[in-house]
Amino acid sequence: MSRYGFVAHPESVTLVVIDGDELVLVRQSRPGALEPTLELPAGAVEQGELPEQAAARELAEECALGAGSWRHIGGFWVVPSYSTEFTHVYEASGIVPAAQGTPDADEDIEVVRRPVAGTLELLSDAGSIAALALWQAGR
Numbered sequence: 853m854s855r856y857g858f859v860a861h862p863e864s865v866t867l868v869v870i871d872g873d874e875l876v877l878v879r880q881s882r883p884g885a886l887e888p889t890l891e892l893p894a895g896a897v898e899q900g901e902l903p904e905q906a907a908a909r910e911l912a913e914e915c916a917l918g919a920g921s922w923r924h925i926g927g928f929w930v931v932p933s934y935s936t937e938f939t940h941v942y943e944a945s946g947i948v949p950a951a952q953g954t955p956d957a958d959e960d961i962e963v964v965r966r967p968v969a970g971t972l973e974l975l976s977d978a979g980s981i982a983a984l985a986l987w988q989a990g991r
Contacts, residue, residue, distance in 0.1 A: 861930075861937035865907045866894040866983040868925065869917065871947040875971050875984075878914050879962040882977075889976035890964065892983055894939070903940040911944055913953035915963050920946025926986050930979050941983040 869876035869892070879888050895910040897903050904922060911917050925941040966974065972988070975981050 856934060859935040859937075861896070861935050862899070863897040863903060864894060864930070864937055864939040864979075865897060865903050865910055866892050866939045866941050866979055867907055867911055867944055868941065868984060868987040869893060869911065869915070869919070869944045869947065870968070871917075871945075871965065873967060874965045875968055876915055876917065876947065877964045877966060877971070877975075879964050881960045885976065888962075890974055890980075891977050892975070892980040894979060894983075897940075904942070907940070907942045907944070909953055912950045914959070914961050916950055916952035917944075918948050918950035919944035920948065925983075925990055928982055928986070939979055939983070941986055943987060 876893065877890055878893050879890050881888050893910055893914045895906065895914070897906040907922065908918070911919060923943040925943055927938055927940045930937040930939050972981060972984050975984065
């Protein structure tokens with residue numbers, strides 16, 4: 853056990869959302885960051901929910917979008933030195949507008965679209981960087 857503590861965290865999903873030649877990203881405030889972060893849409897898998905269900909829910913909640921096609925890319929431990937969080941990475945394509953789900957109370961999200969090329973360097977969090985690199989490696 854780390855001298856800094858250990859976090860028991862549920863599994864999560866991280867979404868590589870492809871809409872034409874753009875990635876759908878989210879900019880949001882995070883308590884541990886000094887400025888808003890630019891990330892892939894992501895979120896926790898709720899109790900009794902399958903990761904693929906969480907992926908669809910998070911896409912609707914954070915981006916008011918749905919996907920016609922889903923592909924499981926892989927997964928990884930987010931920060932195994934102090935957390936139990938394992939994230940499942942999904943590619944979403946065939947993007948369509950959807951009714952926005954209920955965002956979490958602490959979410960302040962702006963949807964941002966960027967060309968796929970060059971986006972890796974713009975991302976702010978390690979989970980998004982790793983998920984996008986995993987997706988790029990599998991293309």
